[in-house]
Amino acid sequence: MCLKTFRQHMPVVQRCVFFDHAAIGPLPGPAAAALQGYAEDRTCGGEQSVDAWQSRINEARTRIARLINVPASAVTFTRNTSFGLNLVANGLAWASGDNVVVPYTEFVANVYVWRNLERKGVEVRFVPDRQGRIDPQDVSAAIDERTRLLAVSFVEFQTGFRNDLAALKALCHQRGIPICVDAIQGLGVLALDASALELDFVAAGAQKFLLGPMGIGFLYIRPDWLPRLDRVITGWRATLDPGNYFDYDQPFREDALRYEEGALPLALIVAWNESLRLLLDSGIAVIERHVQRLTDHLLEGLLRLGREVISPHRGWHERSAIVSFRPRTAAQALVRTLAQEGFMVSERGGAVRVSVHGYNTLDEVDAFLEALARLDRPAL
Numbered sequence: 001m002c003l004k005t006f007r008q009h010m011p012v013v014q015r016c017v018f019f020d021h022a023a024i025g026p027l028p029g030p031a032a033a034a035l036q037g038y039a040e041d042r043t044c045g046g047e048q049s050v051d052a053w054q055s056r057i058n059e060a061r062t063r064i065a066r067l068i069n070v071p072a073s074a075v076t077f078t079r080n081t082s083f084g085l086n087l088v089a090n091g092l093a094w095a096s097g098d099n100v101v102v103p104y105t106e107f108v109a110n111v112y113v114w115r116n117l118e119r120k121g122v123e124v125r126f127v128p129d130r131q132g133r134i135d136p137q138d139v140s141a142a143i144d145e146r147t148r149l150l151a152v153s154f155v156e157f158q159t160g161f162r163n164d165l166a167a168l169k170a171l172c173h174q175r176g177i178p179i180c181v182d183a184i185q186g187l188g189v190l191a192l193d194a195s196a197l198e199l200d201f202v203a204a205g206a207q208k209f210l211l212g213p214m215g216i217g218f219l220y221i222r223p224d225w226l227p228r229l230d231r232v233i234t235g236w237r238a239t240l241d242p243g244n245y246f247d248y249d250q251p252f253r254e255d256a257l258r259y260e261e262g263a264l265p266l267a268l269i270v271a272w273n274e275s276l277r278l279l280l281d282s283g284i285a286v287i288e289r290h291v292q293r294l295t296d297h298l299l300e301g302l303l304r305l306g307r308e309v310i311s312p313h314r315g316w317h318e319r320s321a322i323v324s325f326r327p328r329t330a331a332q333a334l335v336r337t338l339a340q341e342g343f344m345v346s347e348r349g350g351a352v353r354v355s356v357h358g359y360n361t362l363d364e365v366d367a368f369l370e371a372l373a374r375l376d377r378p379a380l
């Protein structure tokens with residue numbers, strides 16, 4: 001599918017220029033139709049159509065697995081990014097005096113889950129950034145013999161800085177600790193091969209660049225971690241034969257489905273399945289190249305307009321679909337005015353955050369730059 005067709009499946013383009021995927025992405029038409037289809041089906045029945053819905057669950061799981069190149073059996077559905085991170089945080093064995101290393105630029109979702117371990121005597125050790133960049137050397141310096149895990153984002157939420165996961169993984173594995181990646185700000189627009197990178201855990205929610213509904217996400221668990229990650233959440237559906245209601249002695253599954261305790265949010269999964277189909281059919285590599293072109297153009301325009309770009313931008317390797325800059329006027333008010341003119345972006349920490357997707361166009365970037373030049377003018 002070409003990007004033009006992808007765009008045709010995005011009803012949001014009729015309404016506005018949507019550059020706010022780093023906050024909450026819009027649903028594609030086929031995802032909304034799947035939600036409606038599910039609702040209609042459920043008004044007419046229940047268990048009779050379970051098999052049909054189950055096949056959609058399998059499809060969605062397989063698509064998530066394709067997206068990050070891992071086995072589907074290593075992917076568990078979660079209700080959001082935080083839930084996946086919680087499965088890791090609470091599933092590992094910690095002792096008082098252990099520590100977990102976390103960059104200082106992480107979104108709060110990747111902070112409180114770890115701070116919750118402080119009650120067990122675990123230290124959360126923050127690594128400061130260098131002008132928005134996380135330097136693997138600084139991470140290395142923070143790791144000591146009591147470090148049990150590095151928790152880091154694929155892409156940092158405010159600046160869009162793309163972490164060097166290969167370097168971070170290498171230094172973690174040299175020190176014998178796992179790397180846990182919050183991938184929500186990159187997946188859907190940037191390629192991530194979790195198998196090639198040998199990532200240990202990858203968590204994400206569906207609601208941003210993955211164009212899915214809120215309240216659904218996934219956690220990938222590298223298969224060799226499965227026996228070592230405690231079943232802190234489990235239940236009847238995590239047994240080998242969940243349809244066997246009269247046998248209380250069944251063993252639990254050994255794959256990642258052992259954390260899926262009960263009924264899954266089918267409405268959300270069938271919708272997300274369609275978003276994932278659209279992304280994979282468009283091709284993540286194609287989307288990524290286009291996002292690079294869009295953000296190249298945006299960066300050039302912002303620099304031409306004299307705005308201070310706070311996103312590190314020495315090369316594509318450290319960039320993403322997010323570009324943040326300091327406006328000349330108050331960011332929050334500017335974001336509101338831009339929205340009134342049909343440009344959706346967000347404010348984060350006094351900066352304007354622009355986050356594009358593969359269905360956006362260069363014309364939309366030009367229109368945004370024109371609106372910015374007109375609206376971001378301090379009163380004389």
Ligand SMILES: Cc1ncc(COP(=O)(O)O)c(C=O)c1O
Nearest residue numbers: 080081082107109157182184205
């Ligand atoms: C890096 C990052 N992680 C996680 C989230 C969201 O976490 P959750 O899916 O648990 O709501 C966000 C933004 O909402 C984010 O920017």
